Amino acid sequence: MARALQLAARGMYTTHPNPRVGCVIVKDNEVIGEGWHRRAGEAHAEINALAQAGDKARDATVYVTLEPCCHHGRTPPCTDALIQAGVQRVVAAMMDPNPKVAGKGIAQLQSAGIEVATGMCQTQAEALNPGHIKRVQANRPYVRCKLAMTLDGRTATATGESKWITAPEARSDVQRYRARSSAIMTGSGTVLADNPSLNVRFNEVNGVHQDIDLQTIEQPWRVIVDTDLRTPVTSRMFDMPGRILIACVDEKPDAKKRLENKGAIVKGFPEKNGKVDLKQVMQYLSELKINEVMLEAGSTLGGAMLQAGLVDELIFYVAPCLLGDTARGLFTLPGLDRLNQAVNLDIMDVRAVGNDWRITARVKPG
Numbered sequence: 001m002a003r004a005l006q007l008a009a010r011g012m013y014t015t016h017p018n019p020r021v022g023c024v025i026v027k028d029n030e031v032i033g034e035g036w037h038r039r040a041g042e043a044h045a046e047i048n049a050l051a052q053a054g055d056k057a058r059d060a061t062v063y064v065t066l067e068p069c070c071h072h073g074r075t076p077p078c079t080d081a082l083i084q085a086g087v088q089r090v091v092a093a094m095m096d097p098n099p100k101v102a103g104k105g106i107a108q109l110q111s112a113g114i115e116v117a118t119g120m121c122q123t124q125a126e127a128l129n130p131g132h133i134k135r136v137q138a139n140r141p142y143v144r145c146k147l148a149m150t151l152d153g154r155t156a157t158a159t160g161e162s163k164w165i166t167a168p169e170a171r172s173d174v175q176r177y178r179a180r181s182s183a184i185m186t187g188s189g190t191v192l193a194d195n196p197s198l199n200v201r202f203n204e205v206n207g208v209h210q211d212i213d214l215q216t217i218e219q220p221w222r223v224i225v226d227t228d229l230r231t232p233v234t235s236r237m238f239d240m241p242g243r244i245l246i247a248c249v250d251e252k253p254d255a256k257k258r259l260e261n262k263g264a265i266v267k268g269f270p271e272k273n274g275k276v277d278l279k280q281v282m283q284y285l286s287e288l289k290i291n292e293v294m295l296e297a298g299s300t301l302g303g304a305m306l307q308a309g310l311v312d313e314l315i316f317y318v319a320p321c322l323l324g325d326t327a328r329g330l331f332t333l334p335g336l337d338r339l340n341q342a343v344n345l346d347i348m349d350v351r352a353v354g355n356d357w358r359i360t361a362r363v364k365p366g
Contacts, residue, residue, distance in 0.1 A: 093125035131291025169354025
């Protein structure tokens, strides 16, 4: 199963909106077939592994990181192929939460007389596809919030200067998280202040499989939360490949037309407390089959996403410097008067990235 997980990770930057899946087929203690899912619309991991195994697959054991699909999508069901190949046993790391599968694939295999086991390396398998799981279970993407800060928790000077708090190694490391995301999200304030590109420099991303042409990897969606349609049509992101969604409240006809003429999709959402209803935005992104969102925003949008319970993971890049108490903070979180109102985190990982530190934490529910 460890090998199947390695294979699944090869599709980290290319499979969305599909989950990343790897498969290994073993017979008489010998690996006879391996496969991984590369892109939506192409063969699934099991099909690629079966093609390599050929007739040897009969009476073999199949190790796969996700429950085999049992429905017709862009490709036929993998369960049918496994049954026709005559495999003896299937070991799935995790069940697929997708309602179209959700145990039905296992049941179909068992009905055909195939022994099935689940749960081996389940935690590692789930870590490969947090967006797939979140989208089908909660009807929203998995959201990572990236922040670059000083050791005293400041993101910019009092005047707003922030380039560059962290060193080039940390900024390059960010590209890996952007590349695995289906969308990069920010607010109109950041667009106005920084004029960001919000793209992936794929040449800096480690782990892209050698068979994948970097030029064929799609850029993530750029999602701009812009209540009043303040995004300038001169923003540099309009001159780069990739789709752009601007989420607003008031679809001002003139501003909307100018932005649409630049290739953006402008969509109005309900208003909440004078701003775009962020939960509605997340639901819409789920409808677009966006699995993972990289949130790279200022303290206002970041704080609003946290308060709305829409941030799952935080990635802090911490630079070894201090800016003092007049510098800008991480999040705008009004009304936190007591410790029991604090946003609590589980620290998952701490490691050096160049001269900086990267801290990865998950937001505790509630």
